[in-house]
Amino acid sequence: MKSVMIRALSYIGGLLIVSFGVTLTILAGLGAGAWDALNVGLAIQTRFSVGNWVIFVGIILIGVNALLTRTKPVVHSLLTILILGYFIDFWLIIVFNDMLFSGFMLQMIILLIAIVVIAFGASIYMQAEFALIPIDGFMFAIRDVLGVKLMVAKTIAELIALVAAFIVGGPIGIGTILVTFLIGPLIQFFFPRIEKRINWKAIQ
Template identity: 75%
Template sequence: MKAFYIRALSYSVGLIIVSFGVALTILANLGAGPWDALNVGLAHLTPFSVGNWVIIVGVILIIVNALLTKSKPVLVSLLSIFIVGIFIDFWLLVVFPTFYVQELILQVVMMIFGIVVLAFGASLYMQAEFALIPIDGFMFAIRDVLGVKLMVAKTIGELTALTAAFLVGGPIGIGTLLVTFLIGPLIQLFFPQWQKRINWKTVQYEKG
């Protein structure tokens, strides 16, 4: 039971960290990550918020992932997109509603920090082995279907989203390219480190 609580904690905290990283990359105003640029672009075209579109796009991806893997839709993934969608709106609309950075150096620092935070959180929440964010489920589906490394699968998924973001007029810039090509390697870097820590702690609690 203690092991379950450790997993639940890593899952929930990881998703909140992911949402914070996403908010930072959007607020850096250098071009959001592909998926986030898509959600921001759609938010500008509709009365729905960025967080709302995180949920809507997530539902679509749940269906796509099921088709790619020829399996049933992972409906429990709805939990992850609701958490991330709600907290992205929390950071953007409640915590930083009027935040704006003009200095280029600060924008770059914020963007890079946001990318690191995003990858850090994603690597943490995936350790729980609960429901994946549909975007990450898409990454694993691509990996399994094409037989490529996780880093390559993530990059393919980001490029797919980039195309869609361009079509809806999402904020695309140098920051978008940084997310596209850095998020995969960073997850590849953080994932095994968290895996060692979470597994070790879980074993310790189970023995206790």
């Protein structure tokens, strides 16, 4: 029972932290990650919120992933995108009220903090080993279909999102580059350390 509780707390708490980090990248105003830039661009073009588009794009990707891998849709990933989408709207609309940071130095500091926060939160939520974010599922699907290495598949997925974000006028900038290249190494740094801590608590 204790291990189940720890997994649930890791899952919800990690997604809450990730959503906070994503929100900060958007509010920093220097460019968000490719997928987040796509969601922001779509929100600007429509009456739906950023969190709504996190959910809509996630649902589309669940279907695309199933088609690419010729398997059943990973339905439980819906829970992940619902939680993430609503958390992002909570931070953006309720807490920060769509404010934007100004001044390059402050924006850069907020952006770097946001990237660390996203990696930290992702390292926590992945401990639950419950449901991948559909974006990650898309990366694995590309790898399996094209027979390429995971990093190549990730690059292809990010480029697809980047082109789509550019088309819809999403916020692309130096932040987009930093998010793309720093998240992975930071997750590699945080994950084993958090894993040891959570495993230690699980056996208490």
